[in-house]
Amino acid sequence: ETGVTQSPTHLIKTRGQQVTLRCSSQSGHNTVSWYQQALGQGPQFIFQYYREEENGRGNFPPRFSGLQFPNYSSELNVNALELDDSALYLCASSSTMNTEAFFGQGTRLTVV
C-alpha cells in the first residue's frame, strides 16, 4: 500500500507568479484535502475533493483552485502569488470508509 506523496518537496516562486502542487493519494482513497500550514500555526483547511468534485472550501480566495483526477490524484493551483502564501502545503487523503486523513510530507513554498 503506497502512502500519500506530494511533489515537489520545495519550491521558490516570485510574487505574482502561478504555482501548481501535486498530490498522489493513498491507494483506495477517493477523497483529497489540501491544507496550508504557515510557520508556527496549525494546518488550515483550503478545500476538499471527492470523486473529482469540490466538496467544501475553507476561507481562501478564488486564486486558490484545485483539481482531482479519475485516479484520485490532485493538484492545487495558486495564481498571483503573494508573500503571505509562503507556507507548507499539505495534502491528505481518506476514504469514505475511514475517518482518519493520511497526510503527505508536504510542499514547502517560498514566495519572494
Added chain:
Amino acid sequence: DQQVKQNSPSLSVQEGRISILNCDYTNSMFDYFLWYKKYPAEGPTFLISISSIKDKNEDGRFTVFLNKSAKHLSLHIVPSQPGDSAVYFCAASANFGNEKLTFGTGTRLTIIP
C-alpha cells in the same frame, strides 16, 4: 476566530513519566476529534481519535479523554519515550466522517532522557 486551541506551545517531560497535552474547542458542532503527531520535514501522522459519543479512547501508551461539557480534550502518553518528542496537533471535525479538519496551533513535546 480560533475554534481549536492548544494553549501550551511547548511541554517538557522526563522520560518514563506521563505527558499530558491539552486542547480546547469552541464549536459545539464538532463531533470527532483527532490527535496528530508531526516530526520536522514530515507530514502529520495520525495518532488517535475519539468521537463525541465516548469520553475515553485508549490505544497502547496513548489515551484521549473528552469532556464535552467543558469542550476540552486531552492526550495522555504513558510512559513517555524519547521518540515521542514531536509537535502534537489536536484537530476536530463536524459531521462524523467528514475530513475537513480544524487544527489547533500545536504543542511541542520534548522528552528529556
